[in-house]
Amino acid sequence: MRLRQTWTWTLMVMLVLLDFITDVWMLPAPSAVAMESVDMTHTLTWRPLQTPCNTTVLYSVQFQGEFELMVLNGSWVDALDCQKIPHKHCDLTFDLGSDSDYNIRVRAQCGSELSSWSELSPTFNRRHTVLTEPKVTVTVVGDVLQVSLDKLPLTAVAHVTVWRKDNEQQAAVYTVPAEQMVLQLPDLQEGAEYCVTAQTVLHTQQRSSSTEAHCVSITAPGPDVVWKTPTTVTATVLLMAGLLFAVFWSIVHCRPDQCQTYFQKEQLPHSLEHVQEHVQDVLMSPLETEHCEQIHIVPSDKD
Structure with missing residues (x-):
């Protein structure tokens, strides 16, 4: 009798747990999880869920290296750039920073519903990357x-x-x-x-x-290249010397009437002529003398 009751309670607990797990993991796990590694760029990929979802399906990725497995008691580390992302791929290049074997897993989320984890099989080591020719x-x-x-x-x-x-x-x-x-x-x-x-x-x-x-x-410089550079420099120097000589000669031999023709004084605008006359009047007017008067102070008689 007691044995029958024990089996009954065990069955009920198992049914409750099964119902709880079904409610929590009602989303199917991502499938076709694979790693593409070319020239030390590691990208995890998976197949998107086909289950209807009233919002965007998000994915999260975790990894576990030898350090996490041996030293941190089998803990998993979140891939920082791959938490609740809508993409179907994740760049793990900077996360997988050693030449150890890595366990990698991904799960899906629809609203508050989570799927179970799907693990990459077999484990990945970055030494397996495919190198292409430079x-x-x-x-x-x-x-x-x-x-x-x-x-x-x-x-x-x-x-x-x-x-x-x-x-x-x-x-x-x-x-x-x-x-x-x-x-x-x-x-x-x-x-x-x-x-x-x-x-x-x-x-x-x-x-x-x-x-x-x-x-x-490896071809030797042709004959035109040999003389082209010094000839260009010489021609440039001679041209600049000729221009400077022409300017200097023009300044020295310029007659007053010709120079006056080239360098004419521009007339002031009409609006500024009155301002100039006023400034000249102020400068030419004599300074006003300051008048001072002497003040005599008479002391008062004291009683």
Whole structure:
């Protein structure tokens, strides 16, 4: 009898708990949770809910690294830029800041209704990012070879390989950090052809594929370039000297009648003529003398 009552109470409690869980998690959890990581940019994506909602469905994301799992007793951390967002993706690039395995989960919210969490499977490690080839632009200025790089992750470097086309065995490798982006190689052999390739390299030695070889020729300055610059400077100096001489000669040899023609005195406007006459009258009028009278003080007799 007691055993039957115990089973009855247990069943009732389970039904109440099941009903409570159903009320709380009445929204379906997001599905198709996946991570897209290219060039150290990590974006979590999921499929939007198809359940009708009288307001905008919002999503929240949490992550758990080895530190949270081992040191913080399995706690989860909110992704700051991915709390109650209406998007179906979340940029976790700055949240996943170590080379550890991360558990990541997302849930949906419609008004006050919450879904259960959907976890990413398997765990994610940023070392699994896909590296693409850097964009390379090669230009020549005189005997200087300039290599410009683009699309480098901030935590990566580029290995730039340069060789003379007829001597590939003597290739040189240069390391270019992401913040530099430009490599200059001066004093190259004129008339020779140089080739350049580049690849992206992470601190974990993970590498992208190499770019195709970009080959350019180091051409010597033509004969017109040799004389063009000094000739331009000389012509400019002579022109400025001629202009200064002409101005000085004109000032020295200018006759009074001609100078008067070039430098005529403009007449004052009619409204200012009276003001000028008044100022002249004031300046030419004699100063008024100050009249002083002597005052005699007579002392009074005391009783």
